[in-house]
Amino acid sequence: MPYENPAALRITSPGLCRDATFSSKHALHLLSWNIAGWSAKQKNLDLIAHLNKSDIIFVQEMWSTQNLTLDGFSITCLPATPSLPKSKGRPKGGLALLISTSTSARIKSLSSCNNIAMGVLLSYNTISFLLINVYIPPYSSRVLTDQAWEDLDRYITDLEAQSPRALLIIMGDFNARIGPNNDALFASNLWGGEVIDHYSSIYGRISKDSRINYGGICLTRLIGSRNLIMLNGLNQVDPCAEYTYISGQGSSVIDYALISQHLLKTILKFTVGNRQDSDHLPLTLSICLPERGRLTFAHNQMANPLHYTHKRTFWSPLVASNVALFLTSPSGLAIKEKITNATNPFSVLTDYDTLISKLKMSLMLPSPSHRAINRTGLPRWFDKDCLDVKRQLRQTYLHYRLQNANTLPPEYFIIKKKYKSMIVTKKRQAVHEGWKALIHASRTKNSKSFWELVSGSMRPSNLAPCHISSHT
Incomplete structure (x- = not known):
């Protein structure tokens, strides 16, 4: 394979955290998912439990002009836009970045790029991550496709200029198909005679998707020009190279995870998940954090407090019973002992935040609703x-x-x-x-x-x- 990177082939196990300054004990779990409509799924308790396993969630196509809400997360949204003039038609697109309030990180919401991308800067004591959530629609013309990718490229350049030391993580639905391997990709006539020698450093990969489209060419340009690493199909990280979109019309790989070169040594795991709630499958990524990365207690310092939502809690005998039950449980008593025996303020704040997060589960009762809901949180007609x-x-x-x-x-x-x-x-x-x-x-x-x-x-x-x- 003339376009494979020999350095990539020499990596014995990119999935292992090998840098001494990083620890697998302190991991950050990310999930990216084109959820194909949020409002119809937000009552599904099984789905919410799945989302709560992640520290950071990239959501595409939420199809809502309202901000997404989820207990326990700081949320930045780029609402969907109506598909027809005068605010008519079903909203299309819509992005959201959800960051767990237990991540102990500083969160700064950044500007957005039209309706195709949004960013957040996540900072720990010793490291910063530039998180970019992307949804590029399947445009019908090359002119619109080129414009979207040029806008995205300029947007990334601007954000990197503002945070030059931040490590880049880009996840989302790109509607780009890049074929089974780099040999097929670079042999495609979609390049139109473009000189592609400078893309030869792109890491080798495989894919079950055999097709290539023009969006895939644009994606390859972005990866090559920025020296990024695509995790989908990367040797040792994603050996199965699974489809990310499955429908009756066919299956494809159009959802991707892209990272900075320096992040490769921190990868613990990358997989395509098994959830059938959408035609798209979720991407999950786990990375190591620095040993001291979780000492900062500043995750409530948000750039825009309007993104942080609260629900009213009505005190009742049931709520009182739930709170008392937790406080006297082994978990509650253990947290109490940590707080009372703490030797430094950072430990107190961290343990107190854990206590508040746990209490939320006792305080946050289901919102009153006259619609019939079964024990899974789904409408009763979902029998x-x-x-x-x-x-x-x-x-x-x-x-x-x-x-x-x-x-x-x-x-x-x-x-x-x-x-x-x-x-x-x-x-x-x-x-x-x-x-x-x-x-x-x-x-x-x-x-x-x-x-x-x-x-x-x-x-x-x-x-x-x-x-x-x-x-x-």
């Missing part, structure tokens, strides 16, 4: 039939991963089609039943049922802005 098909879909995908096959089995797409069709049918049936119940409450003059049904459907996200004139 056992839906759960069984979703479980079957996940198991089929897991079996494919265990076999390390090159293509997904046909039955996976059959089950997925059945799953999506079932969800549409169940949801329509639930809406129909809701209307029947509303009409019945109106005809029988049952005001209590009527207003419960109406208030359950009048959530803020469903209401259009209302302008009342001064004469009213």
